[in-house]
Each structure stands twice: as structure tokens, then as C-alpha cells.
Amino acid sequence: MLPLWRFRTVSDELKRLIDLLSTPAFSNSVRVGILLSLLYLDRITFTDLLKTLDLPKSTLFTHLQVLQDEGLILMKKGLTLDGPRTFIVLTDKGKELINQYLTLVKRLNEH
Numbered sequence: 023m024l025p026l027w028r029f030r031t032v033s034d035e036l037k038r039l040i041d042l043l044s045t046p047a048f049s050n051s052v053r054v055g056i057l058l059s060l061l062y063l064d065r066i067t068f069t070d071l072l073k074t075l076d077l078p079k080s081t082l083f084t085h086l087q088v089l090q091d092e093g094l095i096l097m098k099k100g101l102t103l104d105g106p107r108t109f110i111v112l113t114d115k116g117k118e119l120i121n122q123y124l125t126l127v128k129r130l131n132e133h
Contacts, residue, residue: 032133039126047092048123052077053085057094057120060112068108086110094119
């Protein structure tokens with residue numbers, strides 16, 4: 023059995039994780055996956071993300087729109103040698119929240 027002080031810590035961390043998972047951005051596994059990908063990739067094109075996730079364009083766009091509305095990503099148009107592309111990048115707020123998510127999961131896993 024956990025000592026009372028540890029129970030309170032676990033309970034507080036679990037509540038914070040549940041609160042985070044109840045937000046529109048974190049309530050869907052595809053969106054969490056997009057955020058995790060961007061944390062490690064820095065940026066990705068819409069086309070590459072579409073191929074990776076194997077989703078219909080409209081579905082991916084809907085997920086990205088939710089993340090952008092929450093201020094977690096930016097979608098930027100840019101030119102490449104292959105022509106115009108839409109790049110998706112993580113904002114500072116997005117980095118902060120996905121790192122918070124990872125920290126909470128790690129801490130709960132340690133208990």
C-alpha cells in the first residue's frame with residue numbers, strides 16, 4: 023500500500039493527466055501521435071504525414087485544424103524544389119504540453 027503522501031502525489035498527477043486528456047487536442051490518439059511525431063521530427067509536410075498515418079486528407083486536415091485551433095501547431099505554406107508544400111510545425115505551447123504529457127506518463131509509470 024502506498025504511503026499517504028505518495029498516494030496524494032499519484033492522485034494529483036493522475037488528475038493532471040486526466041485533465042490534459044480531456045482537452046480536444048489530447049482526447050484523440052491520432053492527434054497525440056501527431057504531436058509526438060512533431061516533437062521528434064521538428065516539422066513535417068502534410069503529404070508526408072498523410073502517407074505516414076494513412077488517413078483520408080479530410081480526416082487529417084480536421085485533426086490538424088483542432089491542433090492549430092488549440093495553438094499547438096502551425097501550418098505554413100512553403101516552396102520546395104518539388105513545388106509548394108504545407109509544413110506542420112509544433113509551437114512552443116505544443117512542445118510544452120506534449121512534454122508535460124510525457125512527464126506525467128513517466129512519473130505515473132514509476133509509481
